[in-house]
Amino acid sequence: MGAATSEAEPPPEPLQGAESSWVRSWKNLLAGIGGTVARLERSWATRRRLRPPPPHPGEKLPRPGEKAVPEWPLPQFVSLFLPEFPIRPPAGQQQLKILGLVAKGSFGTVLKVLDCRREKVFAVKVVPKVEVLRRDTLKQCKEEVSIQRQISHPFVHCLGDSWQGQRHLFIMCTYCGTGDLYALWASLGHLEETTIRLFAAELALALGYLHDLGIVHRDVKMENILLDERGHLKLTDFGLSRQLGRGQRARTICGTLQYMAPEVLSGGPYSHAADWWSLGVLLFTLAAGQFPVPPERDHLAMLASVNRCSYESPGSVSRKLCLLLSELLCRNPLRRLHHLHHVESHLFFRGVSFDAELLQKQPVELVVAARRAEEAALGPSPAFADFDCDLLPSPSHPCPG
Structure with a gap:
């Protein structure tokens, strides 16, 4: 008897036509899934291209109701x-x-x-x-x-x-519809000391506030001080201002020549004390009716004039105001009056409360009367066209700018 052997049994033959139908159905299903994935990938890629870049740190998000910018990236x-x-x-x-x-x-x-x-x-x-x-x-x-x-x-x-x-x-x-301090001074020639004291207190509070934030204004002058409808002051125009950290100094020669401190005219280094010099020039001019130093052609000539000037106040100015001016117009910034608490305790401000609400309580009658006279002389102001966001010129109403 021969030995028993085991041979692999061949697979059963598929039914005629069954194999091709089964394979085709799976192939169609996989092809459909592949097409769907491909379409999704194309859609995601398109969305990524159209999606705007994330905002930079500190950038403000659009306000509710604002239209989205249609083109990304933005033009430079x-x-x-x-x-x-x-x-x-x-x-x-x-x-x-x-x-x-x-x-x-x-x-x-x-x-x-x-x-x-x-x-x-x-x-x-x-x-x-x-x-x-x-x-x-x-x-x-x-x-x-x-x-x-x-x-x-x-x-x-x-x-x-x-x-x-x-x-x-x-x-x-x-x-501020009342104009600026320069226009008021130019029309009156000089101001009374009671008004100067009020304006000086308001400006000292403004400078003390800015300096506490580390901000040096660098262009304190009469043209940059607006008057509100009650005659009180608003320091404006921060185009030359700079934020200085603790211990930092600036070296840029900038500002208005007649108001610039000697350390600014010489190219620095300088700090917040330069603003108090400008305040001194401003108060001197309000009281005397003229600038302590006439304007020069450039900063070097102006520096020479500032160093030669004695800054003697006219005889009509009180002793207390003379003392204040001499302490503000000190050429050495370290010895200059340049802290709000020193200003508050000065003899010139005896009896003055350095509280903004109290200072604003009463209108400045001098300013209010000047405003009424100006409005009566000028009459109503002409109207312009609707505001054009980008000032596009119009044939009927050409806009300035």
Whole structure:
């Protein structure tokens, strides 16, 4: 008998036509899944390309109701000014109506506008982007807005809003319709000491507040001090301001020659004490009716004149005010009066409360009377067209800027 053997049994033959149908159904199913995955991948890739980049640190998110920017990435001419100047669609500014022109200079235009939604009047500073880049002042322009966003004080002109159009930057602040301190001084020649004492206290509070935040203004002058409807002061124009940390010093020669401290005219280093020198020049001019040093052609000639000047106050000025001026107009910044608590305890301010609410309690009759006389002489101001977010010229109403 032979040995038993085991052979592999062949697989059963499939039924005719069954194998091809089964294989085709699986192939169709897998092909369908593959097509769906491919379509999803294409969709995700498209969404990734269209999705805007994440905001930079510190960048403000769009406000509710604002239109999204249609194109990403942004043009460089727009993104350069972010995030301090957010993008506003033109339609979003149709609630602003131009009421008049406040001032126009080589660097920009200030407009008086009405916010129709809030029924409040504002001043809008309009700066062409081309000028910012041409003058290489982009960093300073952004710092101006960053500084003003930190500020909230009764005697400081605070920021309302800021945004950008295609060709302009817009900085909006509350409107002060009484004009500036320079116009008041020019019309009167000089001020009485009671008014000087009030204005000096208000400005000292404003400077003390800014310096506590590390901010040096660098352009304290009569033209940069606005008067509100009750005659009280608002320090404005932070275009030259700078934030200085503890122990930091600046070296940039900037400001208005007649108000610049000797350490600024010489190229530094200097700090917040320079603002108190400017306050001294301002108070001297209000009391004497003329600047202590006439303007010169450049900072070197001005420095020489400042070093030669004796800063003697006129005989009509009281002894207490003379003492204050001599302590503010001290050439050595370390010996200069440059702290608010030293100012508060000065003889000139005896009996004055350095409380903003108390100082504002009574209107400044001198200023209010001057405003009424000016309004009667000028009459109503002409109206302008609706506010155009980017100041596009119109044939019927050409807008300034």
